[in-house]
Amino acid sequence: MTLAAFTRMRFAPQIVGFGSLLLAILAFEILIRVGLLNRFIVPMPSQIAGAFERVIFEEQIAERFYLTMKECVSAAALLAVFGVAIGTLLYKVNILRRATETWVAAAAAAPTVLMYPLFLVIFGRSALTIIMMGFVAGLPAVILKTIEGLSGTKRVLLNVGRSFKLTPWQMFWKIQFPSALPTIFTGFKLGLIFALINVVGVEFLINFGGLGQLINDLAERYDLAGTYAAICFVILVSVVFFIVVERAERWLTRAA
Amino acid sequence: MPAATALRPESARERGDILEVKDVTKRFPTPEGAVTAVDDVSLSVRQGEFLAIIGPSGCGKSTLFNIVGGLLGDYEGEVSVAGERITGPHPSVGMVFQEESTFPWRTVLENVGFPLEIEGKPKAQRHDKARHFIKMVGLDGFENRYPNELSGGMRQRVSLARTLASEPKILLMDEPFAALDEQTRLLLGDKVLQIQQELKQTTLLITHNITEAVQLSDRIMVMTYRPGKIKRVVDIDLPRPRTSEVVGSDAFGHYVAQIWADLREEASRGMSDDESRARATGTRRK
Numbered sequence: 001m002t003l004a005a006f007t008r009m010r011f012a013p014q015i016v017g018f019g020s021l022l023l024a025i026l027a028f029e030i031l032i033r034v035g036l037l038n039r040f041i042v043p044m045p046s047q048i049a050g051a052f053e054r055v056i057f058e059e060q061i062a063e064r065f066y067l068t069m070k071e072c073v074s075a076a077a078l079l080a081v082f083g084v085a086i087g088t089l090l091y092k093v094n095i096l097r098r099a100t101e102t103w104v105a106a107a108a109a110a111p112t113v114l115m116y117p118l119f120l121v122i123f124g125r126s127a128l129t130i131i132m133m134g135f136v137a138g139l140p141a142v143i144l145k146t147i148e149g150l151s152g153t154k155r156v157l158l159n160v161g162r163s164f165k166l167t168p169w170q171m172f173w174k175i176q177f178p179s180a181l182p183t184i185f186t187g188f189k190l191g192l193i194f195a196l197i198n199v200v201g202v203e204f205l206i207n208f209g210g211l212g213q214l215i216n217d218l219a220e221r222y223d224l225a226g227t228y229a230a231i232c233f234v235i236l237v238s239v240v241f242f243i244v245v246e247r248a249e250r251w252l253t254r255a256a
Numbered sequence: 257m258p259a260a261t262a263l264r265p266e267s268a269r270e271r272g273d274i275l276e277v278k279d280v281t282k283r284f285p286t287p288e289g290a291v292t293a294v295d296d297v298s299l300s301v302r303q304g305e306f307l308a309i310i311g312p313s314g315c316g317k318s319t320l321f322n323i324v325g326g327l328l329g330d331y332e333g334e335v336s337v338a339g340e341r342i343t344g345p346h347p348s349v350g351m352v353f354q355e356e357s358t359f360p361w362r363t364v365l366e367n368v369g370f371p372l373e374i375e376g377k378p379k380a381q382r383h384d385k386a387r388h389f390i391k392m393v394g395l396d397g398f399e400n401r402y403p404n405e406l407s408g409g410m411r412q413r414v415s416l417a418r419t420l421a422s423e424p425k426i427l428l429m430d431e432p433f434a435a436l437d438e439q440t441r442l443l444l445g446d447k448v449l450q451i452q453q454e455l456k457q458t459t460l461l462i463t464h465n466i467t468e469a470v471q472l473s474d475r476i477m478v479m480t481y482r483p484g485k486i487k488r489v490v491d492i493d494l495p496r497p498r499t500s501e502v503v504g505s506d507a508f509g510h511y512v513a514q515i516w517a518d519l520r521e522e523a524s525r526g527m528s529d530d531e532s533r534a535r536a537t538g539t540r541r542k
């Protein structure tokens with residue numbers, strides 16, 4: 001089969017992607033075995049694979065996976081509801097938008113994870129602290145992209161709405177919001193990245209359940225292979241999450 | 257010299273006019289002072305008539321389109337539809353825009369059914385009616401496609417069907433085929449002629465394309481370059497029903513030449529004006 005014929009195959013991108021991952025794993029295995037990478041810092045992929053069974057059966061991974069997933073879903077739900085609502089409010093109230101947009105943009109770049117002691121005081125050492133930390137970290141991205149999406153509605157589409165005498169409510173739900181949805185989803189995905197990092201990060205910092213705490217425990221026991229195996233589960237949470245969000249985006253942008 | 261007018265001498269009721277534009281002037285404020293885009297324009301369109309407004313770029317055609325469509329206010333004069341003065345968008349006036357205006361998140365069927373959805377028609381009823389207009393513009397079989405799966409010409413036909421679905425008394429079209437190639441434009445012209453014939457649809461077309469204007473219209477109103485006034489009104493006495501084959505006739509060529517003679521002077525003025533402004537901007541930058 002020629003290269004051109006292979007690239008036209010339906011599953012070629014998946015085959016290339018999976019193949020590249022396997023090659024990278026193999027490369028790490030070789031580099032560690034020949035001593036080019038320090039095996040006391042980076043465990044061999046074969047050791048990590050061997051640690052999966054232990055992590056799954058001895059460390060209650062399913063329970064921890066479920067807790068981290070639950071915290072992420074809760075933070076995502078808050079982001080979708082409040083992020084889009086605040087973004088819409090700022091878009092509609094021009095003075096409020098001009099007064100706060102710079103602050104919101106600055107907040108997007110702020111290392112909010114450092115505020116975890118404050119959140120601990122407010123919400124206690126509970127899942128709520130972790131959810132709120134994830135939510136606050138992702139909020140600016142969703143707000144900013146909601147404003148951008150709504151402001152970017154094509155003038156001609158608004159004129160179509162005006163020519164059909166749409167009420168302001170219809171104009172928003174039938175034209176502006178669906179037109180802004182792709183941009184809002186970009187912000188939502190960005191917000192989710194920040195939220196996910198913060199959820200696992202705060203679990204790690206406050207040693208409260210979930211995959212973050214497991215990584216902390218295993219690292220403190222100097223179980224490097226187990227630590228990396230647990231990190232693989234964090235990646236799995238991220239992958240599952242983004243697959244779901246992408247499907248929702250495809251469905252919503254079509255159905256909107 | 258008094259301004260030319262596209263109003264006929266009898267009263268509106270006697271003429272059977274459905275649209276009347278009377279002494280309309282529109283000025284836009286600019287840092288250099290007010291610019292008159294449309295100056296004392298009067299015109300009338302009778303039921304079932306196809307009127308084209310042609311003029312060079314910057315003559316205020318689109319301003320007039322927006323005024324008649326109710327999208328632009330704060331002008332002098334008055335616009336009335338079937339004797340009723342309009343002050344904003346009016347259900348009797350349907351608009352087809354120059355830019356691509358289909359909703360990309362809706363299928364062809366949902367796009368065309370949009371005005372019916374706004375009217376609160378039940379789903380089955382609006383789908384039936386939407387299918388009727390989709391068929392009319394020749395897009396049957398594409399009901400479940402999204403706009404990004406269609407060509408530019410097909411997307412403009414979706415916009416046209418969507419506007420027709422609202423059953424307007426007057427169809428306003430602002431250079432709807434401007435972004436299309438010449439062949440597609442002629443063929444879509446055929447489609448518009450066929451629809452106009454079938455629905456007896458009163459239509460006001462804004463265009464800068466002489467061929468398109470002559471192919472489609474009963475009357476053509478030629479506008480001057482800024483400020484936009486009516487320079488001349490030409491009655492097109494070509495037989496109906498018409499198709500794009502009419503472009504090969506002697507009479508068609510005669511009308512095109514006649515209108516170009518009027519337009520040429522205005523287009524040249526526009527070009528010189530653009531060049532002077534570009535020079536002035538360049539001088540200021542230096």
